[in-house]
Each structure stands twice: as structure tokens, then as C-alpha cells.
Amino acid sequence: MIWAKEETLSRKEIQQIQLNRLKEQVEWAYTRVQPYREKMDAVGVRPEHIQSLNDLKLLPFTKKQDFRDHYPFGLFAVEREKLKRIHASSGTTGKPTVVGYTAADMDNWTENVSRIAVMGGATAADMVQICFGYGMFTGALGLHAGLENIGATVAPTSSGNTKKQIMFMQDLKTTLLVATPSYALHIAEVARSMGIDPQKDLHVRIGLFGGEGMTEAMRDEMHRLWGPDMKVTQNYGMSELNGPGVSGECLELCGMHINEDHFIAEIIDPATGEVLPEGEKGELVITCLTKKALPMLRYRTMDITRLFYEPCRCGRTTARMESLSGRTDDMLIIRGVNVFPTQIEEVLLQIPEIGPHYEIIVERIGHLDTMKIQVELADDSLFDSYAGLEALEKKIRGGLRSILGLDAEIKLLAPGSLPRFEGKAKRVTDKRKDLGLNC
Amino acid sequence: MKQLSIFVENKVGSLAEVTRILKEAGINLRAVASFDSPSYGILRVIVDDPEHARELLLSEKHAVKMTDVLAVELVDKPGALDGALQRLAEAGISINYVYSFVLRKEAEPLMVLHVSDMEQGRRVLQEAGLRVVDKLDS
Numbered sequence: 001m002i003w004a005k006e007e008t009l010s011r012k013e014i015q016q017i018q019l020n021r022l023k024e025q026v027e028w029a030y031t032r033v034q035p036y037r038e039k040m041d042a043v044g045v046r047p048e049h050i051q052s053l054n055d056l057k058l059l060p061f062t063k064k065q066d067f068r069d070h071y072p073f074g075l076f077a078v079e080r081e082k083l084k085r086i087h088a089s090s091g092t093t094g095k096p097t098v099v100g101y102t103a104a105d106m107d108n109w110t111e112n113v114s115r116i117a118v119m120g121g122a123t124a125a126d127m128v129q130i131c132f133g134y135g136m137f138t139g140a141l142g143l144h145a146g147l148e149n150i151g152a153t154v155a156p157t158s159s160g161n162t163k164k165q166i167m168f169m170q171d172l173k174t175t176l177l178v179a180t181p182s183y184a185l186h187i188a189e190v191a192r193s194m195g196i197d198p199q200k201d202l203h204v205r206i207g208l209f210g211g212e213g214m215t216e217a218m219r220d221e222m223h224r225l226w227g228p229d230m231k232v233t234q235n236y237g238m239s240e241l242n243g244p245g246v247s248g249e250c251l252e253l254c255g256m257h258i259n260e261d262h263f264i265a266e267i268i269d270p271a272t273g274e275v276l277p278e279g280e281k282g283e284l285v286i287t288c289l290t291k292k293a294l295p296m297l298r299y300r301t302m303d304i305t306r307l308f309y310e311p312c313r314c315g316r317t318t319a320r321m322e323s324l325s326g327r328t329d330d331m332l333i334i335r336g337v338n339v340f341p342t343q344i345e346e347v348l349l350q351i352p353e354i355g356p357h358y359e360i361i362v363e364r365i366g367h368l369d370t371m372k373i374q375v376e377l378a379d380d381s382l383f384d385s386y387a388g389l390e391a392l393e394k395k396i397r398g399g400l401r402s403i404l405g406l407d408a409e410i411k412l413l414a415p416g417s418l419p420r421f422e423g424k425a426k427r428v429t430d431k432r433k434d435l436g437l438n439c
Numbered sequence: 440m441k442q443l444s445i446f447v448e449n450k451v452g453s454l455a456e457v458t459r460i461l462k463e464a465g466i467n468l469r470a471v472a473s474f475d476s477p478s479y480g481i482l483r484v485i486v487d488d489p490e491h492a493r494e495l496l497l498s499e500k501h502a503v504k505m506t507d508v509l510a511v512e513l514v515d516k517p518g519a520l521d522g523a524l525q526r527l528a529e530a531g532i533s534i535n536y537v538y539s540f541v542l543r544k545e546a547e548p549l550m551v552l553h554v555s556d557m558e559q560g561r562r563v564l565q566e567a568g569l570r571v572v573d574k575l576d577s
Binding site for chain 2 (some may be wrong): 377380381383384385386389390409410411412413414415416419
């Protein structure tokens with residue numbers, strides 16, 4: 001089933017909607033948001049210069065740094081009183097990225113998520129369990145609203161407490177699971193360890209996965225654990241772009257359909273900022289066409305992908321983006337949580353007993369991401385104190401947990417044992433990279 | 440008495456690496472104790488020439504710290520260690536760790552102690568008639 005007629009328009013019709021909305025949106029941002037006005041003035045671009053979709057490339061980029069420079073409300077186009085909701089995501093350092101929604105923004109967000117849910121096989125008959133953490137992150141409440149909107153029954157079980165999740169799954173006869181792919185795999189493993197076969201004893205037939213990328217290897221594993229007939233799709237979004245609902249896979253599994261009447265996607269060369277021709281791989285840049293509270297013009301997602309525009313076998317005509325193949329920055333996604341090495345560094349630098357060198361090792365053990373952080377002792381003062389070393393480990397772990405909301409394994413090393421770098425330091429080793437191709 | 444504490448990573452061969460360096464320099468190990476967690480360990484040793492051993496280990500990039508410990512001579516009979524420990528407890532001194540010498544030819548056993556108050560610990564033990572050894576006779 002296809003939720004909205006906008007998903008099957010001709011290319012010409014889509015482009016006409018995009019152009020009309022783009023003009024309106026540029027005008028809106030220019031007149032109401034000072035940082036947008038200043039940036040456009042600096043390059044001599046005015047709203048009336050946007051006469052075709054091709055003119056989009058005249059506009060300056062918006063970056064994560066802009067959120068930081070104008071924290072918390074500086075990029076907003078409406079007064080705080082007009083906002084219905086605030087969400088936030090982790091920033092590269094210190095302050096999070098704050099986003100907000102008008103009533104109309106919320107409706108559009110919900111509509112976009114509904115389309116993606118239906119694309120992945122969801123219907124009004126589904127019993128949904130949302131295993132994303134509820135809170136400032138957009139994932140849980142975004143999927144929540146979109147699934148309620150299509151008439152499904154939603155249980156906001158949130159993340160964690162896996163045995164209880166499984167109990168609800170059995171008792172409610174959950175048919176649709178929303179989670180990060182790695183957590184979904186973990187749930188299946190735990191169920192098996194409890195003597196419950198997810199294929200026979202549970203009723204989950206649809207998985208809508210997001211919050212982190214899903215490789216083809218993970219999809220295969222999902223089928224092995226949850227059954228070959230499970231409908232396993234992933235979807236894409238980020239809080240700066242409302243949250244989930246930017247794009248999602250249909251059951252043909254040939255890329256994620258972009259809700260093009262709400263978002264224009266471009267691919268650029270991350271080094272030069274130049275727009276790349278169709279089919280080339282580069283950084284995804286998104287312009288939001290309907291967001292009123294927090295307009296986003298040419299937002300650099302830092303995600304690397306490719307776009308293609310042929311109509312899909314599913315009947316949709318919207319552009320599709322390939323599974324993400326990496327990031328242009330050093331952001332890590334660990335158990336669905338965005339982690340920047342700079343955040344870790346900030347915590348470590350505040351602890352005098354350890355030196356400035358560190359190494360982050362991310363691995364997937366079983367189906368769960370683990371983060372190990374190797375640090376050097378600053379001097380010999382703790383060499384002879386076992387209690388002191390243990391207390392230090394605890395202090396580092398606690399500091400990281402309060403900033404990232406994640407547990408990390410700490411490994412203390414002797415001074416001078418980590419490699420030193422003359423150029424750019426390589427502080428992160430991500431052993432999870434097992435990328436698969438889609439089509 | 441001087442003790443060397445060596446911070447070692449908990450991986451195959453890390454202790455052997457330390458003993459190799461000492462052996463090659465002809466330094467005799469008199470007492471040894473190791474405490475470990477899943478990721479690291481502290482190897483504590485008493486050697487003939489601690490200053491030299493420390494320099495050797497540092498030159499091979501090991502994390503070494505020299506600390507003072509009390510080496511107490513005990514008579515070789517049941518209750519000897521208990522006697523010493525009771526005195527320390529009565530004096531309100533807590534023991535951080537204790538280990539013993541490997542072997543002493545024709546001499547009484549030596550126990551190595553690290554306590555919360557080293558000076559007072561020494562006094563308490565000496566007042567109890569125990570000999571606190573400061574230097575090894577080579």
C-alpha cells in the first residue's frame with residue numbers, strides 16, 4: 001500500500017511542488033532568521049534569485065556548527081510560544097542541537113513517518129512496540145505519532161529491560177517492532193536464551209529499523225533470527241530534519257524513498273561543496289521544504305550516500321537514496337546514540353590522573369555495540385595503588401556515562417604506551433565496518 | 440625497604456617481559472607479588488639492586504614506581520604473622536597489602552607489608568619485638 005498520492009507523482013509534478021515550496025521557504029528563512037539572512041547577504045543571494053531548482057546551489061550550506069553558534073533558539077523562525085515541541089540531539093561538543101516544531105511541522109512530521117511505516121509494511125491492524133528510548137531524541141516519538149496516525153496500536157515500551165520487552169511482545173502479540181537493528185538482534189538472542197523462539201513463539205512480522213545504519217549482513221542476520229518472512233526495512237532521518245521520516249525503504253529493498261515534497265536531496269563533494277551528478281556518491285545535503293519553526297536550507301548531513309531517480313517497482317516515483325556508506329565527520333553511532341570523539345575527549349581532559357592521549361575502539365560483540373576507551377596514566381602516582389586505579393576507572397566511566405548516556409569499558413595503560421601521531425591523530429578504531437550493497 | 444611497583448597490561452607475556460629484563464641484568468628477585476584486574480596488573484617486586492632495576496625497566500618503557508614497604512622478620516612458627524597483624528590492628532593501622540619473600544637461606548621468613556601509616560607501623564612492629572629489615576644482605 002502507498003500512503004500518500006505525493007509518493008507517485010511524475011517527476012515534473014514533484015519538481016513543480018519543490019520549486020514553489022523552495023521559493024516560499026527561502027523567503028521565510030531570509031526574512032525571519034538573521035543567521036540565514038547574514039549568510040545569504042554575504043554571498044549576495046536574495047530570495048528572488050531562486051527561480052529554478054537549479055538555483056538551489058546558490059544558497060550557502062547550513063551546518064551543525066550553526067546550531068552551536070546560535071544555541072538554543074537562534075536559527076528559529078517563530079517565537080518560542082508558537083512551538084509545540086522541543087527535541088534535541090547530541091552535539092559535537094558540550095551543547096546539544098536543539099530543534100523545535102510548530103503545530104503544522106508536527107503534522108508534516110507525522111505524515112512523513114506514516115508514509116515510511118506503510119512503505120515498510122505497517123497497517124492499521126498492527127500491534128506496535130517501540131523500543132527506542134523516549135526522551136529528547138526524535139526517534140521514539142516520531143515513529144510513535146506516525147504509527148498512531150495510520151491506526152496502529154502503539155506500546156511505548158522504550159529501550160532497555162530486554163526480558164520485559166519480550167514479555168510484552170508475547171503477551172500483547174506484538175506484530176511490529178521499532179528499534180535500532182542491533183537492539184532488534186539482541187532482543188532475538190535474549191529471547192532464544194530464555195527458551196523462546198522468536199520465529200515460532202513471537203508474532204513480530206515487521207521490523208522498522210533506524211537510529212543507525214543497517215548493513216546487508218545485519219539484514220541477513222535479522223532474517224536468520226526473526227524468520228525469513230519478516231519484513232525488514234530501515235528508514236532515515238535526523239533531528240535537524242524533524243527526525244525520522246526523511247526517507248525509508250519499501251519492500252522492494254532498493255534504496256530509501258525520500259519524501260520529496262518535503263525534502264530536496266542533493267549530493268555534494270564534501271571537500272569542495274560542489275554538487276555532483278546523479279548517481280555519484282558523496283555527502284547528502286537536505287533542504288526542508290515545509291519546516292516553519294526551524295527552516296533548514298541545504299543542511300549538510302555528513303552522511304555519505306548516492307541518489308537515483310528511476311521509478312521503483314513498488315509504484316513510488318520518489319527519489320531513492322542508497323544505504324549510508326559512512327560519514328564525512330568522525331561521528332560514531334553506538335547503540336543508536338550519536339557519539340563524537342570530541343565529547344569523549346572533553347571528559348578525559350578534565351581528569352588530571354590521565355594523559356591527553358586516548359584511543360576509542362568500537363566493536364560489535366554478539367549483537368551489541370561496545371566501546372572501549374584506552375587511556376594512559378598521566379604519571380606514576382597511581383602505579384602502586386590498586387584502589388586508586390579502580391577509583392580512577394570508575395570516575396572515567398561515570399564521566400562518560402553522564403555526557404553520552406553510554407557505558408564504556410576503560411582500559412588504563414602505562415604512560416607513553418599509546419601511539420603518537422605527527423599529523424592527524426587516529427583515535428578511533430571502528431571494527432564494525434561490514435558494509436553491504438543494496439541493489 | 441624499597442619495592443618496585445610495575446604497572447603491566449594484562450596480556451600474554453607481559454610479566455615474562457619484566458622478569459626477562461631483570462634476569463638479563465643478573466638482578467635477583469627476592470619477593471614478588473602480583474595483583475590483577477581484567478585489564479591491568481600491578482607487579483610488586485623486591486630486588487637486590489632496586490635503583491638499577493628501576494632504571495633498566497624505565498629504559499625499556501615500563502611504568503615503574505619505587506615505594507617504601509616494611510619487611511618484617513618473623514619466626515617460622517604458627518601465629519607469627521598473626522601476632523604482627525594484631526598489633527597493627529590494635530594501633531588502628533590498616534594494611535594495604537602483604538606478601539612474602541620467596542626463599543631465604545638459613546634465615547627467618549620475611550613478610551612485606553604496606554600499611555596506611557608507614558612510620559607508625561614500623562614503630563608498632565618494633566615495639567612488639569619484631570625486626571624490621573631495611574636492607575638485604577647480599
